[in-house]
Amino acid sequence: MSAQPEPEQPASRREELLSIAAGLFADQGFRSTTVRDIADAAGILSGSLYHHFDSKESMVDEILRTFQDELFGQYDAILRSDDDARAKLEQAVEVSFAAIDQHPHEVAIFQHEAAYLGGFERFAYLAERNAQSRSVWITLLEEGVESGALRADLDIELTYRFIRDTVWVAVGWYRPGGKLTHDVIARQYLTILLDGIAKER
Amino acid sequence: MSAQPEPEQPASRREELLSIAAGLFADQGFRSTTVRDIADAAGILSGSLYHHFDSKESMVDEILRTFQDELFGQYDAILRSDDDARAKLEQAVEVSFAAIDQHPHEVAIFQHEAAYLGGFERFAYLAERNAQSRSVWITLLEEGVESGALRADLDIELTYRFIRDTVWVAVGWYRPGGKLTHDVIARQYLTILLDGIAKER
DNA sequence: GTCTATAGGGGGATAGAC
DNA sequence: GTCTATCCCCCTATAGAC
Numbered sequence: 001m002s003a004q005p006e007p008e009q010p011a012s013r014r015e016e017l018l019s020i021a022a023g024l025f026a027d028q029g030f031r032s033t034t035v036r037d038i039a040d041a042a043g044i045l046s047g048s049l050y051h052h053f054d055s056k057e058s059m060v061d062e063i064l065r066t067f068q069d070e071l072f073g074q075y076d077a078i079l080r081s082d083d084d085a086r087a088k089l090e091q092a093v094e095v096s097f098a099a100i101d102q103h104p105h106e107v108a109i110f111q112h113e114a115a116y117l118g119g120f121e122r123f124a125y126l127a128e129r130n131a132q133s134r135s136v137w138i139t140l141l142e143e144g145v146e147s148g149a150l151r152a153d154l155d156i157e158l159t160y161r162f163i164r165d166t167v168w169v170a171v172g173w174y175r176p177g178g179k180l181t182h183d184v185i186a187r188q189y190l191t192i193l194l195d196g197i198a199k200e201r
Numbered sequence: 202m203s204a205q206p207e208p209e210q211p212a213s214r215r216e217e218l219l220s221i222a223a224g225l226f227a228d229q230g231f232r233s234t235t236v237r238d239i240a241d242a243a244g245i246l247s248g249s250l251y252h253h254f255d256s257k258e259s260m261v262d263e264i265l266r267t268f269q270d271e272l273f274g275q276y277d278a279i280l281r282s283d284d285d286a287r288a289k290l291e292q293a294v295e296v297s298f299a300a301i302d303q304h305p306h307e308v309a310i311f312q313h314e315a316a317y318l319g320g321f322e323r324f325a326y327l328a329e330r331n332a333q334s335r336s337v338w339i340t341l342l343e344e345g346v347e348s349g350a351l352r353a354d355l356d357i358e359l360t361y362r363f364i365r366d367t368v369w370v371a372v373g374w375y376r377p378g379g380k381l382t383h384d385v386i387a388r389q390y391l392t393i394l395l396d397g398i399a400k401e402r
Numbered sequence: 403g404t405c406t407a408t409a410g411g412g413g414g415a416t417a418g419a420c
Numbered sequence: 421g422t423c424t425a426t427c428c429c430c431c432t433a434t435a436g437a438c
Contacts, residue, residue, distance in 0.1 A: 013421080028317070031233040035414060048422045050415065086399075112313070116229070144398075151400050158381075158389050159398060161374060162367060169366040180359070188359050196397035197345075197360060198287075199352050214403080236432060249404045251433065 014052050017042055019105075021059045026105035030060055030113045060109065061122065067106035068129050071099050075136045085143040085150070086194075092140055093193070094186045096167045100174050101182035107171045137163055163193065215253050218243055220306075222260045227309035231261055232317070261310065262323065268307035269330050272300050276337045286344040286351070287395075293341055294394075295387045297368045301375050302383035308372045338364060364394065 020041045024033040035056055039046040053059050074095045078088050100107050114130065117123040137160045144150035170185065221242045225234045236257055240247040254260050275296045279289050301308050315331065318324040338361045345351035371386065 029230060029232065031230065032317075034412080036412085044421085045423060046414085047416075047424080051421060056414070116233075148400060150398050154393075154398055155389050158386065159393060161371070162390065162393055165370040165373070166363055166367045169370045170362070172366070173362060185359065188356055189363065192355075192360065192363060192394070192397070194397045194399040195402050196393070196395045197351050197355055198395040199349060201396050201402070235430080237430085245403085246405060247432085248406080248434080252403060255433095257432075 017049070017052055018059060018063055022063050022105040022109065025060055025063070025113070026108035030056075030109065031116070057120075057122065060113070060117065063106060064110060064117075064123075064126070067099075067103050067110070070103075071095075072129065072132060074099075075133075079136065079139065085140065085147040089140045089144055089149075090190055092136065093163070093167060093190055094183065097170065097174075097182040097186040097189070100168070100171045101176050104171055104174065104176060107168060111168050111171060133164070134160065166193075218250065218253055219260060219264055223264050223306035223310065226261055226264070226314070227306035231257075231310065231314045258321075258323065261314070261318065264307060265311060265318075265324075265327070268300075268304050268311070271304075272296075273330065273333060275300075276334075280337060280340065286341065286348040290341045290345055290350075291391055293337065294364070294368060294391055295384065298371065298375075298383040298387040298390070301369070301372045302377050305372055305375065305377060308369060312369050312372060334365070335361065367394075 017038070021033070021038045024037055024041060028037070033056075034046075035049055036046045038056075038059075039049050042049075053062075075092065078091045078095065081088065081091075083091070110126075114126045118126045118130075138156060141150065141154070141156050141159055141163075145152055145154065145156070166189065170189075174180070174182070174185065176182075218239070222234070222239045225238050225242060229238070234257075235247075236250055237247045239257075239260075240250050243250075254263075276293065279292045279296065282289065282292075284292070311327075315327045319327045319331075339357060342351065342355070342357050342360055342364075346353055346355065346357070367390065371390075375381070375383070375386065377383075
């Protein structure tokens with residue numbers, strides 16, 4: 001069923017090196033990770049990395065582009081669906097926690113380095129993706145208010161920031177394969193977000 | 202009424218330099234900020250910094266200790282008060298947003314660098330402060346459930362993480378002196394947290 | 403309190419051998 | 421695809437003059 005010649009996980013040496021780099025960028029930060037760190041972790045010398053990539057920037061560029069193309073494809077599918085407003089909001093939250101589960105390094109890099117990398121022309125698309133993300137959540141919240149599923153007295157902008165922050169920041173403590181699965185966390189989070197923690201309103 | 206000889210804001214050259222360093226550490230990260238960056242921003246040469254401080258680490262050490270001593274003093278006062286559980290929880294949230302307003306750089310540094318700095322013996326107190334912070338929120342949540350103010354079906358540990366994350370992550374977008382004041386944000390946040398965003402439960 | 407000058411190490415990246 | 425060897429720049433920190 002697969003067109004790939006190798007049945008192992010890394011489809012190519014290139015992807016293997018990117019995966020190693022992503023883990024280091026996520027844990028130590030992009031600027032604090034040296035090309036020697038990456039090469040050491042891969043068991044080669046730093047000069048050899050330049051056979052595969054132009055620069056350290058090219059590596060993080062490819063990591064972020066690949067991840068974001070996938071994630072925003074999922075958001076688009078939710079926006080285009082015929083489900084009601086509340087179901088769409090729940091799906092967007094679930095998809096986001098699933099992204100943390102499947103691509104924790106990529107999420108962490110985007111969370112921590114977007115502000116810095118966005119300052120370079122090469123990474124101008126990060127600001128576009130950020131605006132696109134805002135558009136997704138604002139649209140879902142506005143549809144929710146219009147349909148009567150969500151309270152009308154909410155500050156939409158603040159609510160958007162609240163959701164965005166709380167969803168992505170979980171990458172700081174979520175451990176794939178741990179006791180708490182991403183879908184359990186998403187359900188608990190939605191419970192708090194939608195109904196609050198107070199006993200009575 | 203003041204024992205300070207200078208009426209200006211920075212009580213000493215030392216504090217002025219720490220303030221400059223804090224801003225750079227918060228914006229660029231501790232590891233990515235060089236002593237030359239700090240010296241440039243202060244209008245002196247990097248070697249001159251070492252007349253005031255032993256090292257770059259000493260600077261961030263003093264910044265974090267000063268801030269945390271103040272913050273945890275406020276948490277302790279709330280825990281010791283006679284207010285009911287819900288009021289205490291609200292006060293803890295308000296104090297936290299006020300801390301973001303008054304010490305945004307310090308909050309950002311702690312948020313982004315604690316994991317890295319905590320790896321050094323010198324900064325072992327960061328892990329203790331982290332445990333202390335967890336203890337404060339968990340206590341407040343448990344008191345809330347016991348008193349009947351909060352729902353009994355909550356996962357306390359997850360709820361604590363959501364509150365902690367959402368409160369502190371606001372340092373990423375909050376701008377002191379902007380349209381949204383810290384107390385308005387705290388109230389909106391408490392509305393969402395306590396009552397949820399759904400129209401009906 | 404700041405400057406000059408510098409030590410000693412690590413940074414990203416390159417050229418060419420194997 | 422990796423290694424050897426290296427360039428040039430920037431890093432933290434120090435010693436002593438002013």
